Amino acid sequence: MLGNLRNRIALVLLMVILTIPNVVKAQDSDFGNWLIYIGSKKLNEKWNVHNEIQYRNYNAIGDLEQLLLRTGVGYNVSENNNVLLGYGYILSENYIGDTDDKVSVNEHRIFQQFTTKQKIGKLKLGHRYRFEQRFVESEYKMRFRYFLSFNYPLVQKENEDYKIYLSAYNEIFLNTESSVFDRNRVYGGLGYRLNKNLRFELGYMNQFFENSGRDQLNIITFFSF
16 A cells, blocks of 8 residues: 555656646746755764855856855754754846846845755655845845755665655745745756765756746756765
8 A cells, every 4th residue: 555655656746747847838938057066064963064056047058147155054953853044145147128238136145944854655855944034235135935845766776775766846935025925946857866975966947936937957966975
C-alpha cells in the first residue's frame, strides 16, 4: 500500500512539472536564464553559515537582469528545524519602458527565516518562512515569503545514495503594503547528486506577477561542507 502511495506521489509531481509550461502559455512572458550557487558551511552541530550567488539574465546569458549575493548565520533548533539571520545585496538592471536603455537599482536586504523539513516515505518536503526588510535605493519595504519544496528520488545504485531525483517547489511573495500580492514562483526540475556534499539541478521556473510573467531556465549547484 505504501509503495502504491509513493508511486502515485511521484506520478503527480511528474505531471505537475510537465504541465507547468502549458499553464503559463497564456501569460506574456520572456525566457531567461538563472545561474545559481547555494552553499552551506557547517560550523558545529548547532551553527551553520549560508552563502548564495545568483546571476540572472534576460536571455540565455550576457544580458544581466539581476545579480544577487546572499549570506547568513543559522542555528539548528532541532534536527529538522533551523532559524537564520541573513543579509543580501541585489543589483538589478531594469529596462526603461520599451527601450533598450537600462537603469541600475541597488538593494540591501536583511531577512529572518525559519526552515523545517519532513519526510513521507521517500518524498522529502521542505518549508521555509522568510521575512525581509528591503532598502531599495531610497525606499523601505517589507515582504513575507513562503517556500514549499518537494524532492523525490528516482534512481539508486547498489549500496549508494539516490543519484537522480525530481525537484519541485512553489514560493509566494506577499508585501506588507496595500498591494499585498507581489509574485509567485513555480519550479520543476531534475537533480543529480554527485556525492553527499555536491548536487546539481536543471529545471524550468515560471515567475508570475499580477499582470505578467517570466519563464526561466535554472541551473543550480548545491554545495555543503
